[in-house]
Each structure stands twice: as C-alpha cells, then as structure tokens.
Amino acid sequence: MASWLLLLWLLALFPGAAPVPFKPRAAGARAWEPSSPELLAPARFALDEYNRGRAAGSRAVLGTVRGRVRRTAQGSLYSLEATLEEPPCKDPLVCLLPVSKKTMLCTFEILNELGKHILLRRDCGPVDTKVTDNRNESVSSFLPQLNSDPLQQDFSMKITSVFKDFVATYNRTYESEEEAQWRLSVFARNMVRAQKIQALDRGTAQYGVTKFSDLTEEEFHTIYLNPLLREEPSKKMRLAKSLTDPAPPEWDWRKKGAVTEVKDQGMCGSCWAFSVTGNVEGQWFLNRGTLLSLSEQELLDCDKVDKACLGGLPSNAYTAIEKLGGLETEDDYSYQGHVQACSFSAQMAKVYINDSVELSQNEQKLAAWLAQKGPISVAINAFGMQFYRHGIAHPLRPLCSPWLIDHAVLLVGYGNRSNIPFWAIKNSWGSDWGEEGYYYLHRGSGACGVNTMASSAVVN
Incomplete structure (x- = not known):
C-alpha cells in the first residue's frame, strides 16, 4: 500500500x-x-x-x-x-x-x-469492504431499511441481533427508546471500528463485542482511562539496581500465589490506584509470606496529590502510602468507586512500604526483575482495549504511541504463545473483560509504551 x-x-x-x-x-x-x-x-x-x-x-x-x-x-x-x-x-x-x-x-x-x-x-x-463509518449518519441510515442493499440489510439484522444479546448479557437498561436507538448506532459504529483495529493488529488478538461496546470513544476515555499519566510529570524515583541473573524463559506470579483476584474499578479513572495496590500486594507476599487484598479506596480518599477518579500517578501513590503509614485491607476499607472523606486509621493498616523505585525500560531487564522481585506497576496506551477479547495484542506503533500512555496496569508474568512473546497484564475492569480480566501484549517491541513507566514499591 x-x-x-x-x-x-x-x-x-x-x-x-x-x-x-x-x-x-x-x-x-x-x-x-x-x-x-x-x-x-x-x-x-x-x-x-x-x-x-x-x-x-x-x-x-x-x-x-x-x-x-x-x-x-x-x-x-x-x-x-x-x-x-x-x-x-x-x-x-x-x-x-x-x-x-x-x-x-x-x-x-x-x-x-x-x-x-x-x-x-x-x-x-x-482490498475492498462494503461498510462505511460516517459519524454523521443517523440511526436509520446506518441500519438500512428493507429496500437497501441486501448485504447491508444482512449486516443491519446481524448487528441488531448481536446488540440484543449484548444488552441481555451485560444487563443494560436505557432511559428511553431514543437512548436505546442512539446506543444501537454507537454499537454498530464500534463494530466497524473494532474490525479495523483487528485488520491492523500484528499479533493474535481478537477484537469485537465487550461490555464497553455501547460507549463512544470519548465516553470510554473519560470514564475509564487516566490522561494524567501523560499530562502530569511523574515524581522522580531512585533507579532500581540492575540484576545480574538473566530472565527465565517464562514466569507467572499467578501460579505462585502472589496475585489477588481481578478487581473492577467501575466508572472511575482509578486505574493508578489498582496498579499500585497490586504491586504492593505482590511485594508484601514475597517479603512477608501473606497475600492480602489491599484498599484502593484509601488512595482515592487520602492521596491528596492525585485526583481520585480523574486520574493519578503511581509515583505519587507510593509517596502517599509512606506518608499515611501503610494500607488497610479491602475488607476494612472497601472500594466505593468515588471519592469520599479519608477515614484511614494507622492502627488498621496491615501493610507498609519503605520506598519505591523506577525500573529499567529494557524489556529483558524488566522480565528479569519481575521474575526475581515480583509483579510490576506499568502504564500503557490503551488503544484497542475497549474492544479487546483475547489473544496477544500488537498494534501498529503509530496507533499505540508510547508517548500517549493513559492506563495503569500490573505486569504479573511473561512467556510465549506460538512463538510470540507476551506480557501477561492484570487489568482492573473486572473478570468479564478480556481473558478473565487479563490483557496479553506483545513483549520486546515497547508495544504501547509498556516499558516507559515501570515501577515498584520496596518492602524491607
């Protein structure tokens, strides 16, 4: 081309x-x-x-x-x-x-x-497709009537059927018939967009219907992503010491008991808090032998540098945990998905950290660090994740620029599928998204900026 x-x-x-x-x-x-x-x-x-x-x-x-x-x-x-x-x-x-x-x-x-x-x-x-994606089209023109092209008519009927299944599967309710029709048109356009992303992906990822398929791109970015990751300068952390041992061929902390169940941040841009608590959970397990599910809500309420559901930075969150005196557990300080008054109690804290470190941008060194030291907090460009279903994602670099990171997640392992190297990534959108809540991204190419903001807490 x-x-x-x-x-x-x-x-x-x-x-x-x-x-x-x-x-x-x-x-x-x-x-x-x-x-x-x-x-x-x-x-x-x-x-x-x-x-x-x-x-x-x-x-x-x-x-x-x-x-x-x-x-x-x-x-x-x-x-x-x-x-x-x-x-x-x-x-x-x-x-x-x-x-x-x-x-x-x-x-x-x-x-x-x-x-x-x-x-x-x-x-x-x-070479050729029959469907166009005109964002100014009405619902009636996007979903053709009976006298339209039979191919388009078939598409209209298929989309309507799949949308009905989507509504039932994810228990969607809309305020009016007009709202339902609007969401149907958004859903149809999103299916066009998902297949374009599919055609350009160089990995094995499959894109299609997800629980976010009735949201516009703007809605999805505003509600679930974290623009502060690229807009705010990250607090400087000391660099972690390089490790001399090479990375094993594969590693998975889920199999070793260092990772809690997949959580759901809900309609709140709090991914930064989930990325950090996931990292601290792993560090505490490796250094203290106990896996505890820790409180993201404590960070939303008590980290006054970050902006709760409007976004935040892992580097700030580590500092907040140190200053507060630790983290309470999820059971003691449960997640609400919106900011409220800080009710942290130092007496209730079950976990503390001593420091935080910035990690290498070399992916081989990241893999070696992960295998020896535990899960890693990272930030990525979430391009295509709205429609990700399964497989190893490998978007084209111009579409998934490392300079436009907007989502914080947790590296928990790495390996190869069919000779394609991947990172295993714990997300915070619930277990009904992706591969039971996990995202698999190409490893070794700096895909989507996965290596640009890697960090970890330190527990002595």
Whole structure:
C-alpha cells in the first residue's frame, strides 16, 4: 500500500476522520516485474510471518505475487506485492462486517542474506469492504431499511441481533427508546471500528463485542482511562539496581500465589490506584509470606496529590502510602468507586512500604526483575482495549504511541504463545473483560509504551 493511502486508512480509526477503503496500487505507480519462481520463496516466507500464531483453519493462503529483486552488498532485497486470501471468520462476536472479499493486499520488503530471509516491512489491508463509518449518519441510515442493499440489510439484522444479546448479557437498561436507538448506532459504529483495529493488529488478538461496546470513544476515555499519566510529570524515583541473573524463559506470579483476584474499578479513572495496590500486594507476599487484598479506596480518599477518579500517578501513590503509614485491607476499607472523606486509621493498616523505585525500560531487564522481585506497576496506551477479547495484542506503533500512555496496569508474568512473546497484564475492569480480566501484549517491541513507566514499591 502506498504510504499516504496507509496513513489515510489508519486515520479512519480516529474521531472525525473519513474512512478510506484500501485500494490496489495505481497502475504505473511502481514498475512491478511479472511473477517469477525466484519470488515464491520470499513470498512464502512473508506468508508464514503473516500467519505466525494463527490457529489451523484461520491461516491465510497466498494468491497472486509480483515484485522485483535488487542485489545489495548484504544479499538480495525483494519488494513484493501479494494478495492473501483470508478464510471466513467463524467467531460471530468478532467478524460482523459484510466483507465482500476476504482478500488482503500486502506489500513486503524481504532481505535474503546468506540464505536466510528477514522481513523488513509489511503493510496489509483489505482490498475492498462494503461498510462505511460516517459519524454523521443517523440511526436509520446506518441500519438500512428493507429496500437497501441486501448485504447491508444482512449486516443491519446481524448487528441488531448481536446488540440484543449484548444488552441481555451485560444487563443494560436505557432511559428511553431514543437512548436505546442512539446506543444501537454507537454499537454498530464500534463494530466497524473494532474490525479495523483487528485488520491492523500484528499479533493474535481478537477484537469485537465487550461490555464497553455501547460507549463512544470519548465516553470510554473519560470514564475509564487516566490522561494524567501523560499530562502530569511523574515524581522522580531512585533507579532500581540492575540484576545480574538473566530472565527465565517464562514466569507467572499467578501460579505462585502472589496475585489477588481481578478487581473492577467501575466508572472511575482509578486505574493508578489498582496498579499500585497490586504491586504492593505482590511485594508484601514475597517479603512477608501473606497475600492480602489491599484498599484502593484509601488512595482515592487520602492521596491528596492525585485526583481520585480523574486520574493519578503511581509515583505519587507510593509517596502517599509512606506518608499515611501503610494500607488497610479491602475488607476494612472497601472500594466505593468515588471519592469520599479519608477515614484511614494507622492502627488498621496491615501493610507498609519503605520506598519505591523506577525500573529499567529494557524489556529483558524488566522480565528479569519481575521474575526475581515480583509483579510490576506499568502504564500503557490503551488503544484497542475497549474492544479487546483475547489473544496477544500488537498494534501498529503509530496507533499505540508510547508517548500517549493513559492506563495503569500490573505486569504479573511473561512467556510465549506460538512463538510470540507476551506480557501477561492484570487489568482492573473486572473478570468479564478480556481473558478473565487479563490483557496479553506483545513483549520486546515497547508495544504501547509498556516499558516507559515501570515501577515498584520496596518492602524491607
């Protein structure tokens, strides 16, 4: 795909942007050589990379291939344009769009050096789709009537049916018929958006219906995310000492008893408090041998530097815990999901911390620290998480910039699935989101800024 076409197509994911369908390269834009046997080996390698991590039955097959080869000092550089045929989607909660062609058009840059192929670049997008995402459309125009295109009509009926299931599953009630119709239109647009995110993800993540599917993007950001993470300067903490032991191949603190059950922050931007309490829970367990569920509400009420449901920073929260004299348990100081008067009692505190440290941005060092020292508080860009269902997310960097972090979470482990490295992340949106409350994100590429704000409490 030409770079400017790719950019416009990506921009269709953002509010107010007009959708731009993926189209083949214009004739004459690049001098492609006819397909030759020499192109098949790099094309098959590119196909294997495209299908990496996919289960049998969901892998694309190679269609047409054309391209050219340039000889370099390092070997041969192949520039390919190929069509890939996707199998029909079998998950009705993920693939709702009436795509007329299950065909992807991809451009690849592949270097062959000493007989080994290396994928330098991959750009893929659907050749054609029938659904548009116009945010100014009314409900009636977005959900066509009986005299409309049969394909659109089928989409309308499918969306309406899935929306009814969504309302029943998540026990949604709306104040009026007009509100219900509005939420249906938001839901339909969100399904379009979820499939665009799906098409651009380089991992194995599946996006579709979640409990947030009837919220606009603005509502979701305002209610559940934490803009202070990128807007407010983080308090300086001392750097943790580097560890000499290498990271084991995989690690999971859930299996070792250091992680409490997934919690739910509710309609409150308090992720920063949950990230910190999760870290302190792990530190106390590793140093004192007892796993306690600790109070996020104490931080909402008593941390006067942060802004409760309007957001906060983990670095401030550690300081607040030290100054207060510790944390009470969840049972003694229960979560309400809104700020109230501070009722912390030092006599009721069950846990204390001595200090806090900032951790390396090197993901290998982060993995080594996690395996030896415990779960880590981190901040990420939550792009796509509104519609995340399962799998390993790996969004394109321009869409999930590390400079735009807006959600605090907890690293509890890492490993590999189908040779794809991942971080196991405990979220705070309840166990009815994601993989039983967990999010899996690509490891080793700085995906979504996961390595930019890593920290931990210190318990002596």
